[in-house]
Structure formats: C-alpha cells, structure tokens
Amino acid sequence: MELDMESMASAIGVSVPVFRFLLCFLATIPVSFLWRFVPGRLAKHAYSAGSGALLSCLSFGFSSNLHFLVPMLLGYLSMVAYRSKCGILTFFLGFGYLIGCHVYYMSGDAWKEGGIDATGALMVLTLKVISCAINYNDGLLKEEDLRESQKKNRLINLPSLIEYFGYCLCCGSHFAGPVYEMKDYLEWTEGKGIWSHSDKGPKPTTFGATIRAILQAAVCMALYLYLVPQYPLSRFTDPVYHEWRFWKRLSYQYMAGFTARWKYYFIWSISEASIIISGLGFSGWTDSSPPKPRWDRAKNVDILGVEFAKSAVVLPLVWNIQVSTWLRHYVYDRLVQKGKKPGFFQLLATQTVSAVWHGLYPGYIIFFVQSALMIAGSRVIYRWQQAIPPKMALMKNILVFLNFAYTLLVLNYSCVGFMVLSLHETIASYGSVHYIGTLLPITLILLGYVIKPAKPARSEGRKKQ
Numbered sequence: 001m002e003l004d005m006e007s008m009a010s011a012i013g014v015s016v017p018v019f020r021f022l023l024c025f026l027a028t029i030p031v032s033f034l035w036r037f038v039p040g041r042l043a044k045h046a047y048s049a050g051s052g053a054l055l056s057c058l059s060f061g062f063s064s065n066l067h068f069l070v071p072m073l074l075g076y077l078s079m080v081a082y083r084s085k086c087g088i089l090t091f092f093l094g095f096g097y098l099i100g101c102h103v104y105y106m107s108g109d110a111w112k113e114g115g116i117d118a119t120g121a122l123m124v125l126t127l128k129v130i131s132c133a134i135n136y137n138d139g140l141l142k143e144e145d146l147r148e149s150q151k152k153n154r155l156i157n158l159p160s161l162i163e164y165f166g167y168c169l170c171c172g173s174h175f176a177g178p179v180y181e182m183k184d185y186l187e188w189t190e191g192k193g194i195w196s197h198s199d200k201g202p203k204p205t206t207f208g209a210t211i212r213a214i215l216q217a218a219v220c221m222a223l224y225l226y227l228v229p230q231y232p233l234s235r236f237t238d239p240v241y242h243e244w245r246f247w248k249r250l251s252y253q254y255m256a257g258f259t260a261r262w263k264y265y266f267i268w269s270i271s272e273a274s275i276i277i278s279g280l281g282f283s284g285w286t287d288s289s290p291p292k293p294r295w296d297r298a299k300n301v302d303i304l305g306v307e308f309a310k311s312a313v314v315l316p317l318v319w320n321i322q323v324s325t326w327l328r329h330y331v332y333d334r335l336v337q338k339g340k341k342p343g344f345f346q347l348l349a350t351q352t353v354s355a356v357w358h359g360l361y362p363g364y365i366i367f368f369v370q371s372a373l374m375i376a377g378s379r380v381i382y383r384w385q386q387a388i389p390p391k392m393a394l395m396k397n398i399l400v401f402l403n404f405a406y407t408l409l410v411l412n413y414s415c416v417g418f419m420v421l422s423l424h425e426t427i428a429s430y431g432s433v434h435y436i437g438t439l440l441p442i443t444l445i446l447l448g449y450v451i452k453p454a455k456p457a458r459s460e461g462r463k464k465q
Contacts, residue, residue: 012225017116024059025175025270029214031055032172032278044189045166052169056121059175064118068125071097072168075129079136079158087134091330094126095356102359123357124177127326128168132159132182134330149329153181163189172274176267178300178322180280188280195282204285204293210277213298217269220303224262231259233419236429250413250433257412260419261306268300268320297322310400312371312378312407327354348372362423370414370438377410377441378403380448387453406440413437 009019031051038047056064074093078086098119101107107119131153138146138154146154159167159182167185168174187193197203233256235241241249272295275281281298285291305318316324332350336342348369355368385399414437417426430438 013228015116021059021116021175024055025267027055028171028175028274029210029270029277032274035172035278041190042162045162048166048170048189049162049168052171052174055171056118056169056174060116060118060121064121067101067118067122068169071122071126071129072165075133076161076164079133083137084140085137087130087137090133091130094130098122098126099356099360107359119359121175124173124175124179125168126357127179127323128182131179131326131330132164132167135182147333149333153183153329155182159186170280172278172280173271176271177320178268178271178275178298179326180275180297180322184297185280194284195279204279204282206277206279206282209281209293209295210273213269213273213276216303217266217273220262220266220269224259224266227255227259227262231256236416236420236425236432242432246433250409250436253416253429253433254408254412256419257415258307260415264320265301265303271300272298308404309407309411310404311382312374312403312411313382315371315375315407315411323354344372344376347375358418361421363417363419363421363426366423366426367414367418370410370417370441373438373441373445374407374410374414377444378407380444381406383448384451384453406444410437410441 005016005019009016012019014022035044035047035051038044053065053068056068071090071094074097075086075090078089078093082089101119101122105117105119107117132155135150135153136155136158138150139156141150141154143151163186164182166189167182170185173180184193188195191197231252235252235256241252244252272281275298276295281295283294283296286294300321300323302318302321306315309315309318316328327350331353332342332346335346335349351368351372352365355364358364358368381399381403385396385403388396388399413430413433416429420426420429
C-alpha cells in the first residue's frame with residue numbers, strides 16, 4: 001500500500017504526506033454528505049466532531065488532535081470562567097498558541113519543501129474558537145450598542161461541550177475553511193433559521209452546486225500542475241533570472257503569482273463542495289423567478305473577481321472571503337471608535353493580524369504591509385476617478401483601467417514575499433524590479449494628500465434624500 005501511495009504521489013509531483021492529506025481532504029466531500037443521514041441533534045454534533053478528528057488523525061497523526069484540544073479548551077474555559085472578558089482572553093491565548101506552533105514547526109518551510117502538518121487546520125480552528133468566545137461575550141452587551149453583524153452572531157447561552165466540539169472539528173471546513181459562525185452551525189444542525197423548511201417549500205438541491213465546485217477544483221488542479229514546472233519559485237534565486245531584462249523579470253513575477261493562486265483555488269473549491277453537499281453552505285434564496293438557492297457561506301474565492309479585480313479594495317471581498325469577513329468583523333470594525341471613520345491604522349492593524357495568523361515569516365509580514373499600502377493607493381485612484389464629471393467619460397475609463405493595471409502589478413509583485421517567505425529572497429525579488437510595487441503605492445498615497453479632488457456634486461434627488 002505504501003509503495004502504491006508513493007507511486008501515486010510521484011505521479012502528480014507531491015510527497016507522500018501531502019498525498020495522504022489530499023486523500024483525507026477529498027474524503028470530506030462524502031463524509032459531509034453522510035452527515036445529512038445522521039439522526040438526531042446530538043448524534044450530528046458527535047458525527048461532526050468525530051469525523052473531523054478521525055480525518056485529522058489519518059492525515060496528520062494523532063498528535064494533531066492534541067494540538068487542536070489546547071485552543072479549544074482554552075476558549076471554552078475562558079467562556080465558562082470569565083464571560084465578560086472571554087473574547088479578548090481567547091483572542092490572545094489562541095493566537096499565542098498558534099504563533100508558538102508556527103515557530104516550533106516552521107510550517108512555511110515544510111510547505112515549500114513538500115511537507116505538511118496540522119498548522120493549517122489549526123489556523124482555521126483558532127479563528128472559530130475566537131469568534132465563538134467573542135460572540136458569547138457580545139451576548140452580555142445591550143443590543144442597541146451592537147453592530148448588525150454582532151446582533152446576528154451573538155450567543156446568549158453557552159454552547160454545550162458536544163456542540164462546541166462539533167462546531168470546531170466539523171470535517172467539511174476543518175482542514176482549510178471556510179470559517180463560519182457558531183450560531184449558523186447550531187441552526188444548521190437543529191434545522192432552524194434558513195434551514196427550517198416547514199414553510200419555505202422544498203429543501204435546496206445541493207448536487208448541482210457540488211458538481212460545479214468539484215469540476216472547478218479539477219480545472220484548477222490541472223492548471224496548477226501544468227504551470228508549476230514552468231514557473232518554479234527557485235528561479236528567483238537563479239543567476240539567470242537576474243540577467244533578464246526588467247520587463248521579463250516583472251512578467252515572471254506575475255506568472256509565478258498567477259500559478260501559485262491555482263493551488264489555493266483548488267483547495268477552496270474542494271472545501272466549497274464539502275460545505276455545499278452537507279447543506280451548511282446554504283445562505284438563502286435569490287430574488288429571481290423561480291428562486292434559486294445561494295451558497296455564499298461555502299464560497300471562499302471568486303476566481304474571476306481576483307484575476308480581473310478593478311481595484312485592490314475589492315480583493316478582500318473575493319480572496320479568502322470568509323477569513324476576510326472574520327478579520328473585518330473581529331478586528332477592523334472593533335478598532336473603529338464609535339462615531340469615527342476607519343483609517344489607515346485600522347487597515348494596517350488588520351493586515352498585521354492576518355500576517356501573524358499566517359506565520360512569523362518575514363515574507364508574510366512584508367506581504368501584508370504591502371497589501372495595506374496597495375489598498376490605500378488604490379483608494380486614491382478611486383477618489384480621483386469618482387471626482388471626474390460624467391461628461392468626461394473617457395478620462396474616467398482611463399482611471400478605471402489604471403486602477404486595474406495598478407492592482408495587477410502591485411498584487412503579483414507583493415505576493416512573491418508570500419511565496420518565498422525568507423527576508424533575503426523577498427528583498428532580492430523586489431529589488432530585481434526596482435521596488436516598483438512598493439514605490440508606486442507610496443507615491444500615490446503621498447499624491448493623495450497633494451491632489452485632493454472636490455467631492456462629486458450630488459443630484460437634487462439625492463440631496464432631498
């Protein structure tokens with residue numbers, strides 16, 4: 001069996017541990033489907049927890065579940081013992097343990113060399129544990145003091161241990177997300193809310209959306225396997241790369257980033273299929289006639305939205321969507337003081353938390369600082385674009401194109417740091433194109449203070465509103 005696994009792993013160019021992980025990851029689809037036939041609420045929670053723990057054990061080894069237990073128990077004990085501060089306690093305890101695991105396992109280096117460990121699943125679990133504790137903390141607050149997302153997700157009662165374990169380890173999202181809320185998980189398990197079909201007509205059909213996600217995953221994997229031998233990351237340290245002309249080096253950075261993204265598209269497409277087929281991914285009905293089911297809760301990426309983003313501002317809305325939503329609800333929004341508007345500080349702090357969540361590699365830190373600069377620069381172009389009067393449509397279209405080109409350039413320049421991770425390789429790759437993706441957003445941000453366009457005039461109808 002081991003020899004067969006080795007030959008199958010080598011056939012697709014991965015190591016045996018990664019191949020074993022992929023088998024367990026693909027198994028989340030049928031395992032999630034079988035959840036639908038488990039009778040009874042408690043049995044469903046037990047199935048969610050047990051199936052997630054079993055697949056983790058098969059993929060990463062038994063010790064992985066011991067690692068998962070630490071933040072889970074820290075979060076639950078915080079909710080039991082100190083509800084008024086359990087959110088902030090769990091945030092720092094959860095991130096502290098995750099950072100410790102990142103440092104100990106140096107998982108980024110292992111992933112680059114074809115290895116795999118439980119750190120990726122622990123990253124997803126940490127976000128779930130923290131959001132559960134914060135929402136339980138929010139259950140103490142007055143409703144009028146809460147944002148809409150807080151009202152929707154807050155927990156009045158403490159979840160039982162079996163509910164909590166089922167939520168944390170539910171196999172469909174345990175390996176790679178998407179992150180979801182405890183309240184949604186409970187309503188899904190109990191057949192309440194949008195999952196209550198007593199007066200909503202027939203249950204939504206999952207198979208069409210599941211097949212679409214599986215086919216998307218297959219295309220993404222095929223593209224990745226085709227492109228990755230042609231654009232290896234090792235080329236950035238190859239003397240030949242530094243002999244190329246500027247435009248060839250810049251185009252190689254674009255293709256290296258483009259290639260790497262298809263791996264993530266594949267992973268998230270499989271997760272999407274798992275969550276959809278379980279039913280948890282259902283998020284309501286469209287307004288069309290006849291209405292169609294929506295599966296937004298399962299969606300973690302909009303591939304065309306990423307590759308053809310008109311502005312860097314929209315990237316968090318189309319890439320790693322559920323984690324971006326988590327960062328907005330539990331970091332960005334909560335750093336904004338009541339009655340004030342968010343600024344660059346909130347953006348930079350959120351990107352820093354995201355960087356630490358990924359790991360303490362210099363490449364991650366630099367990438368997310370770059371992301372904050374990229375988004376701030378894109379906002380400047382957008383403000384100029386909005387100030388153009390309607391009669392100057394050509395000029396507005398030129399600015400729209402410039403924002404698209406700017407986003408394309410700076411994103412693929414920045415993501416080299418995310419891929420190579422080391423400080424030396426990141427700085428060398430940025431320097432090979434004269435730091436264009438760093439200097440350009442900084443220049444735009446500074447120009448934004450100098451060239452301040454007047455706010456576009458509102459129509460009489462909008463003024464009356």
